[in-house]
Amino acid sequence: MVTRRVLQFVGAFLPALLLAGHFSGALTARAAQSGVAIQNFAFNPTPLTVTVGDTVTWTNMDTAPHNATAENGGFKTPDLQQGQSASITVNTPGEYTYICTIHPFMKATLNVQAAPTTAAPGSAPATTTVAPRPTVTTAAPGSAPATTTVAPRPTATTAAPVPAGTTMPRGMPSTGGGGMAPRASILPVSGLFVVGLSLVGTVGALIRRRAVR
Numbered sequence: 001m002v003t004r005r006v007l008q009f010v011g012a013f014l015p016a017l018l019l020a021g022h023f024s025g026a027l028t029a030r031a032a033q034s035g036v037a038i039q040n041f042a043f044n045p046t047p048l049t050v051t052v053g054d055t056v057t058w059t060n061m062d063t064a065p066h067n068a069t070a071e072n073g074g075f076k077t078p079d080l081q082q083g084q085s086a087s088i089t090v091n092t093p094g095e096y097t098y099i100c101t102i103h104p105f106m107k108a109t110l111n112v113q114a115a116p117t118t119a120a121p122g123s124a125p126a127t128t129t130v131a132p133r134p135t136v137t138t139a140a141p142g143s144a145p146a147t148t149t150v151a152p153r154p155t156a157t158t159a160a161p162v163p164a165g166t167t168m169p170r171g172m173p174s175t176g177g178g179g180m181a182p183r184a185s186i187l188p189v190s191g192l193f194v195v196g197l198s199l200v201g202t203v204g205a206l207i208r209r210r211a212v213r
Contacts, residue, residue: 043108
C-alpha cells in the first residue's frame with residue numbers, strides 16, 4: 001500500500017520537476033562564463049566581449065598581487081595573490097576600461113553587450129505594411145502626344161440672293177427676298193386663265209351662229 005502511494009506521488013510531481021529542471025537549464029545556458037588571466041603584468045584577453053548576465057573571472061598568475069578595478073567605478077575585485085580568483089556578474093551594458101590599482105599601467109577593456117530579446121513562443125513576427133507607391137507613366141522621348149479628332153459641325157448653306165431686275169423663269173416667281181418660291185403657288189392661276197379663254201371662245205362662237213340664222 002505504501003509503495004503504491006509513493007508511486008502515485010512521484011507520478012503526480014515528476015512532470016512538474018522535469019519542467020522546472022528544463023527552465024532552470026535554459027536559464028543557466030543563457031549565462032556564460034568568461035575568464036581573464038593576469039600574467040606578466042597584463043590582462044589577457046583584452047578587449048573581452050560578454051553579454052549582460054555573464055560572469056567574468058580574473059585569475060592572478062603572477063607572484064605580485066593584482067586586482068581589476070573599473071575606472072568609472074562599475075566593478076572592483078579584491079587584491080588577488082598568486083593563484084587566487086575573483087568573479088563578477090555584469091548586469092549593465094557598456095564599455096568598461098579597467099586597471100590594476102596596484103600597478104596602474106596595467107589596463108584592459110571589457111565590452112558588455114545587451115542581452116538579445118527572444119520572442120514569446122507562438123507569437124507571430126512583426127510585419128510592416130508599405131503603402132503602394134503611385135505609378136507615373138512617362139511618354140517615350142520623341143513620341144507624338146495623343147490627339148483627339150473632333151467631327152466637323154454641319155454648315156448651313158444659304159442660297160445666293162437673286163439680283164433685282166432679273167426675270168424669273170415662268171412658273172418660278174420671285175418671293176420678294178431673292179429666294180425661289182415653290183411652283184405649286186402659280187399652277188392654279190395659269191389653269192384658271194386657260195379655262196377662261198376657252199369659255200370666251202365658246203360664247204363667241206354661239207353668238208356668231210345665231211347672227212347667221
